[in-house]
Amino acid sequence: MSTLLLDQPVPVYPLTPQQTPGSGLLQLARAQGQQPAFRQNMLRPHRKDYYHLVFVQRGGSRHWVDMTPYVLKENALYFSAPGQLQLKEKLLPLWGFSLAFTREFLALQPNAALAQLPLLRNPQNGHELLLAPADVAFVEDLFTKLEAEYQQPGEWQQPMLTAHLTVLLTYLSRLYTAQFPGDEPSADQLLLQRYRARIEECFRERHEVSAYAALLHISAGHLSEVVKAQSGKPAIAHIQERLVLEARRLLFHTPQSVKEIAFDLGFADASYFSRFFKRETGLTPAEYRASSREMYP
Template sequence: MQLLDSHSPVPVYSLEPDGVTGNRHFRVYNYNGSLPNLAELLIPHRKDHYLLVFIRKAGGRQWIDMTPYILQDNTIYFSGPDQVIVKEEFKQLWSTGIAFTGEFLSLQENASLTRLPLIQNPQGGHELKLTETDVTFVEDILAKINVEYQRPSEWQQRMLAAYLTVLLTYLSRLYSEQFTGNDPSVEKLVLTRFQAKIDECFREWHEVNDYASMLHVSAGHLSEVVKSQSGKPAIKHIHERLVLEARRLLFHTHQSLKEIAFDLGFSDASYFNRFFKRETGTTPAEYRTYIRKMYQ
């Protein structure tokens, strides 16, 4: 396993369009024995998106957040944004991978997708073993996704989202069955409660201190636990939830930017505009134009 030198940050790989659909938020990978150049994957790296891979046949090993996994046939491997991944070299691979961003999930009408066990991953697992029945089901859904992915149309995004919803729901059931009995740690429960409170109160409360008071812990302790369990600062969780809701409102409603800002608890629309651009790299108006052009 290769390591980065002490002066090199862990690289973060974004989801790149493959030229088929131009979609920056959803991509399908198919490997049938041969592999592209994997040099960049053989060093520790992070992805800024979710990756779900069905391994039909493979050898070798990969590491996800310091846990080694010997790749098994007919097995699902999954990882989320910001987890450190490194692969040990293998020569051939038969698999189908589905990569998608948190934004892709957030734009679906079924907002509960972001709360599925496979996405939340409370047990910190990254491997799901499949029975013959599971393999048949997964292969069927992946075949449908592959067909739809190769046929760009005005309905493509909705169809991909529908198939992905079925796949994630099915795999979340397997996740709950396979990881049952592994009680989460006290620290993991703190993170879960913190995330639940954010879902309840993100419109009214934007500071870590507010949530620490609601959870009856100090702000310092909450920040420390959240960072150790999720790899992200506590304030980042709050900001991501605000951005998630802002994206939904920009896409699904005709509310003005000022109305959205006030709906999310910002007293000043210009501050909301600066906040959104800082977090996403684009203004709310630019985002609304871009995302509606892509999905409608």
């Protein structure tokens, strides 16, 4: 498994004008046995700043989302969100479709409601949907319709793309809830979701529950009470878990020193960070790096 060189930060790749004619907010491509059309250095750890869906009909190799490897299966759909640490192991032929779109695309009306679909919120942190034959036919037809509209610029292109995309993401969200079951959120569960979303935005700078309560315009006591009731964990645990996840990503995928990782995550003292990491995981950062590299060569 590849890692970065000592002096390399984890790169973040946007959708570029070269990849996406027009606005650069949405990209659709069909793979018909050729090697995937992405940067060679995606074989190194990287992040994307866009949502990415890949419908695999045939081919492909193993890829990683955070610390989890996925061997691409026939007639399956793979998806990831902005900011997740990823890498691909090989450039092998692939048959299928690739769809990518940015947060800015979702912010446009009438796309805004799409951001609340389970597939994009991904509360269960899944990245693979297995499709039954009827699902394959439906999804393939929608991708074909999206491709036809994508290749026909004009006054009605964006409304048609949005219509087909809405059907596709809604259908995939139904499959998501079947494969990753969960209940519809209540008001308190929505507050928990907002809390987690704020943590995702600010975990490097804000390590205290009170800071997030201020962002959400509620008292720290009320936030702590709701989060504990809905998740079964103290509110501070969600912040700590997000910090540990990012630390594990960097220890696993990069050669950054423990001190560099500590400072990147907002810890002024590297030794305090090491104690924090060991308290949360049972291993020092160095021990975790060594053991994870042995487990996933």
